[in-house]
Amino acid sequence: MTKDSDPEVAHIFPYSMLNKAADTSFRYIAQASFWGLLSVFWDGNRVDKWKKKIFPDSQHPDTGVESCFNLICLAGSAHTHWNNGRFALKPLELSDDEKELTVQFFWQPQYGHRPEDRVDLLMKPLSSKGLKFAERGEEAWHLGSFSTEPPRNFQSGDIFTLTTDDPGSRPLPSLELLEMQWILQRITAMSGAAGTPELDWNDDDDMNSRPTLILDDNNGDIRSYSDRVYKWIPRPSPPASVLSMV
DSSP: OOOOSSOEEEESSOGGGSBOOTTOSHHHHHHHHHHHHHHHHSOHHHHHHHHHHHOOOTTSTTBOOOOGGGEEEEOHHHHHHHHTTSEEEEEEEEOTTSSEEEEEEEEOOOOSSOTTSOOOTTOOOOOOTTOOSEEETTEEEOOEESSSSSOEEOOTTOEEEEEOSOTTTSOOOOHHHHHHHHHHHHHHHHTTOTTOTTBOOOOSSOTTSOOTTOBOOTTSOHHHHHHHHHHHSOOOOOOHHHHHHO
16 A cells, blocks of 8 residues: 555454464453354354354364465554554455455544443444544554655545455455454444554464454453353343253
8 A cells, every 4th residue: 555665464364363272261262252242243144254264174163274365465554553443444346357356445533432431322433434544632643655646645435456466376365354354443443442552453473462353351351351242232032942842
């Protein structure tokens, strides 16, 4: 996007959640909770489509695939803003030959509330239409290309095309994973979690890092966060035929 000659590689789905942890501690719990929580809010077919892209082997459902379809190259500044949830990329179209992927750039409105604050459920989300930067308080973040004539900053709605000369050996970022990331980036911003210290956005190869988009409770246990969600949304009762068999 920026035409920077020295880009960095960013994971779309975090590397630290690709494989089941040997000690079945935080990462394993986080991985299970992650997909479980998605299934609360989106239909199973959609969640399965996302999950099967990165966990395709039904015989080893806890082992993810590390491939360049889960990677995207970003300039250092863009990588930082991506990790902090300040912008999101909306996938638009993949060409029939899979050599071009069109995405749309959106700055994320930054909210004043924190993840633990109570927010009116009817509060209208802020619009990202026409935004030329992301800001919170006295901080403002810009991103642009200065190798173009004339140099310009990006604004919400700008469209970019990712290309490859060999979709077999060098596939473009996964349409499914980008769709999931697009949705979760927006939710993270609306929750007031974007750019806050309560989240670990580390997406590099450090297997000791915690996964992205997972809230870090005070007791360090992801299950307490999941329990709060499940208490808020009642689970459907089993059918009477099942109850009669118990």
